[in-house]
Amino acid sequence: MSLLRALRDRLREPDPGSSTAAGKVLPAGNHVAVTWTVPSDYGGMTSAMLRRSRAFAQDTASPVRILTFDPTLDAAAARTRLSRAGELVGGTLLQHLWEDLAAWxxxxxxxxxxxxxxxxxxxxxxxxxxxxxxxxxxxxxxxxxxxxxxxxxxxxxxxxxxxxxxxxxxxxxxxxxxxxxxLYADWIDRILPPGPTYVVVDSKSMVRPFARLDRPRTVVAHVVHGAHLRSGATDPHGPLSGSRRALVQHLDDFDAVVLLTDGQRRDLLERVGPRDHVHVVPNSTDLPRVDPDRPRPRGAGAVIAQLSDRKRVDHAVAAHARAVERTGSALRLDVYGDGPRRQDVEALARTTRGVRLHGYVPRAADRLSEASYLLLTSRSEGLPLVLAEAMSRGCLPIVYDVRYGPADFVTDGTDGFLVPDGDVDGVAARVERLLRLDDDAVRRMRRAARRTAEQYADDAVVARWAQVFEAAMRRADARVAGGAVPVTSSPS
Incomplete structure (x- = not known):
């Protein structure tokens, strides 16, 4: 049983003496999130960061600052856009390096x-x-x-x-x-407040400057949102993704490294050896007031993904075409997202009946209440937030079983379907299977999907972060004092 599944069981029946059962809140102090940019068509990583920041602000009743560094970002426009979308509320503040320099x-x-x-x-x-x-x-x-x-x-x-x-x-x-x-180091030192400060680095581009941050009473945690191994790696010692080499190089420079799944933590520690500051905390999701039993067309599928090589949306479109051929039904596939492979996907969609490309749509997850199933055909993942967004709305995921995330989230045949990586025919077959299930079986699956998503609610995930921060502050204090870093049991 995976660690996340064990966590689900503990959350259903919490120990009365546990910190989670006692309503554990984040430690008092300053909370900061670090990302490279907030693009207009942001995806899962940025969405997860924004949601976590809002949850932290609500839990601590104090602002959470989001630091950005992209020289091309219009920070004022980003604030307006995010505020209108309801993403920059509840005490979250956007602070931008180049805008700040211009105001000195x-x-x-x-x-x-x-x-x-x-x-x-x-x-x-x-x-x-x-x-x-x-x-x-x-x-x-x-x-x-x-x-x-x-x-x-x-x-x-x-x-x-x-x-x-x-x-x-x-x-x-x-x-x-x-x-x-x-420049980054001096700006960070200038703007970070004194006292207990908890910095969460989401961007892999910002590993280097924050790994070397050495300030009293300051914790630096790095969240790894994607796979650290290249697509196709067959074991934990396979080739690293180029963008994750800095993670392994600076692993011990952070006070906490947070992975989204137990499977990835296991693989990383198999490679680098035991570490007590490597934890597992999944991303949280909202739980909209949606009845999972609400009627929806059984043949309505959806994709929410960047149109990129890693997301392989062309696989989803090809699987849809084969499902139409296998079933003879008038299926529909709504694709939400934009990216460098848009022209290729558009060309494929023009020759495939029932596919509609909508481009980037803010809050596209709300459209999943009308979809019967979600297709996710990525090469690699961290813990795809879109899975929780779909399952919370009773939309059943049909997903490639890749490193990492899907198997930690989806129980095949119970709350969704897992398909071997790259098996386009397998995806089409699962769509066909879903169409042929009786109404009671589908209703049970949709309710199970909703129950799975409930385990990733904000309060449960914030409680996990509270444990990580407490352990990390002990490590940070020992590091700054120049003493031995204490061995602590991982809350993961």
Missing amino acids: PDEDLGVEPDARPAVWPRADGGQLYRSETDEAGNLVRRLHFRPDGTPAAVERVRGRGRVVRLVDRQGRRGRRWTSIWQ
């Missing part, structure tokens, strides 16, 4: 007293940044502007690195960083 007063910019103004380009019509490239299209310089049009910072490309210079409102050169990592 001139006296904080490190300008030498005898520095002379230089002539700099100004912004065009509210421009936030301007990228300058060479004849080959390679970035050579980026200017970041203030609302008044003056440049606040200048990035220059030096080989594979960046040199950043601040500029005051008179055009005088100020402080200079010889690497972007130095």
Whole structure:
């Protein structure tokens, strides 16, 4: 039995003396989330981060700050967009590096007293940044502007690195960083408040600067949202995903490393050896007031995924086509999402009856109340949030059994269907099987799916985070004090 399934059983009948049963709340202090950006068409990782931040803010009754670093992000527009969507509420605040730098007063910019103004380009019509490239299209310089049009910072490309210079409102050169990592470190040190602080790093791009953060009473936890092994790896010692090498390299530099499934934790520890600061905490989901028994067309399928190589939405469309052929039914497949493979998926959809591409739709999960089943055909996963979103609405998942997540979430034939990785015919066969089940069997599966999703509610997941933070603070205190890091039992 997986650890997450054991957790479900414990949550159904909690021990009266346990911290979960006692309504354990997060430790008092400052809570911070770290991500690279918040794109307009964000997917599961960003959605999970935003939801966790809102849950933390509600639990602590204090703000949770979300730090972003993408130089192309319009932070003001992102705040407006997220607030309107109900994603940036309940005490969550978005703080952006480049917007912050642009607001610094001139006296904080490190300008030498005898520095002379230089002539700099100004912004065009509210421009936030301007990228300058060479004849080959390679970035050579980026200017970041203030609302008044003056440049606040200048990035220059030096080989594979960046040199950043601040500029005051008179055009005088100020402080200079010889690497972007130095800038990140100084900004983080400037804005993080004193006292107990709990930082959760969601972005794999930000592993390096936060792994080296060394501040008193500050915990740094890294959440791994995807597989650390390459797709197709056959054992825990297989090749690492390029984007996860930093995770393994800096594993012991974090006070806590949080994985979404027990299977991934087991594989990681098989590779690196025992670690007591590697935990399992799943993402939480909302539980909409939806009756799982509500009528819906049995042949209505859905996909919510980025149109990318990793998500393999073309497999879902191909499976739908084969299911139509096998059953002779007028099935429907609604695809919500956008991405680099959009043209390919569109071309395939034009030749496949019943497929509709909707592009990126905010809160697309709400559409799952009208769908009978969800297709998920990814190469790899962490713990797909869309599974919980579907199951909470009585929409049955039909999903490739890949590393990691699906098998920790779905019990085959009980609350959904697991299909061998890459088996398009197998997906079509499960759609056919669902169509042929009697109404009572389908009703039982939809109710079971809802019960599964209930175990990933905010309060249960926040209680897990509380345990992780307490153990991590003991580790952080010992690290800063220069003593031995205590061995603690993992709440996972």
